[in-house]
Amino acid sequence: MLSRYNHYKIKNDEVIIYNSLSDKLDRITKTEFEILSENKLNPSISDDLFNRLYRQDMIVGENLDEASKTINRYNRATFSRQLHIVLLVTTDCNFSCSYCYQDYEKMYIDSAFIETFLKFIENNIHKYESVYIEWFGGEPLLMKRRVIELSASILDICKKNKVTYLGTITTNGFYLDDKTALALIRSGIRFFQVTLDGDELSHNTLRKSKNGKGSYKRITNNLINIKQNLPSNLFFRIGVRNNISKFNIDSSSFPFFNKYLKDDRRFSYFQYPIKDWGGTEIENLRTDLLTEEAYLIDVDEKSNFSRSYSRRLCYVSKNNGFAITPNLKVYKCHHFVGSYYIPKLNLMNLYGEITTNGILTNNEGAEVNWNYIDVGEECKKCDFLPNCVFDRCPLKKMEFTQVCKEQQLKIVQKKLLKV
């Protein structure tokens, strides 16, 4: 039978299906849809079509408890044997964005950090089948030589132990020239997220370099050079993320992407609203922030689909998901590191630290059950359960309110709108 987590859109003679558990889109004919809706075995549905929809969770066995299936998948993803680290290589940045939430002490990884961190990886590698590191800052490419050195060493350890390694990096793109990109890719960092804040004028207003100069030209030139100069057989992906607020909602960087990068499948484009992540700088932009409903506003049909459920899940929910700072402190969520923000949250957010002999010690932060979700009866009956289980912030847990279904419906409708 058709899954209760399918959402449909009719377009000409086709029915577009979005399944919110698999996060996949597919299309079938109206006739096929009618036959499948009758819920009877019918020879006019080919095995190929049946299997394809089944693999994407769009068809499920009769009487299957889909809520339990969703919760099982959540448990598998949270207790997987993947080490997932968000590594803040520095808390410093070459920009002074008008909304930056990071206003804590400046720190940088150094050779002692690298030595200790590698001991930690060596000590624990036998526990994992994959290591996934998100290189993060501040601006991580302020430390680009150290990032390349450390990432290459992690790649070596993983290769020797037959463990998969994948690195991703979130950067403002200012130092991402083509040679740096090539060195990062060779060190195992293959996914890049480069942020722009609208067109040249908006971006240069919101995201000034520390010297007060605009950065748009340099970042966009870097992206064009990477496209032109990196070998086409080299695997990497660059997502251009356009940050939006009311200030720049009508002046996006999409025309740039469309003109220079869209024809290259190594590049994709998506938009994300600027949010209040704390700190004092956000007050400059408070009245320009978009509401939660602006969440996931995609303009490029290639983006945001076909994520696996473990990819959708915030790493904080995962048993082996941590954020690590240059002073070797280990946190759960990287948005709330340091001590300035929410003191109560910091107590549970500080998980422990890595000692100089590469051992992860726990403190009471480790006692908090970050994986726990409370799926009440209302949610078990709800057609949006996978969205709330996989896409929600684990700090918020499940928030059943009178408007929660309306919000999820809007998100699903936006996904279907793109097709």
Ligand code: SF4
């Ligand atoms: S929180 Fe609301 S939208 Fe989410 S599963 Fe529960 S009832 Fe549905």
Ligand code: SF4
């Ligand atoms: S989704 Fe929530 S817990 Fe996860 S990184 Fe973001 S703020 Fe932290």
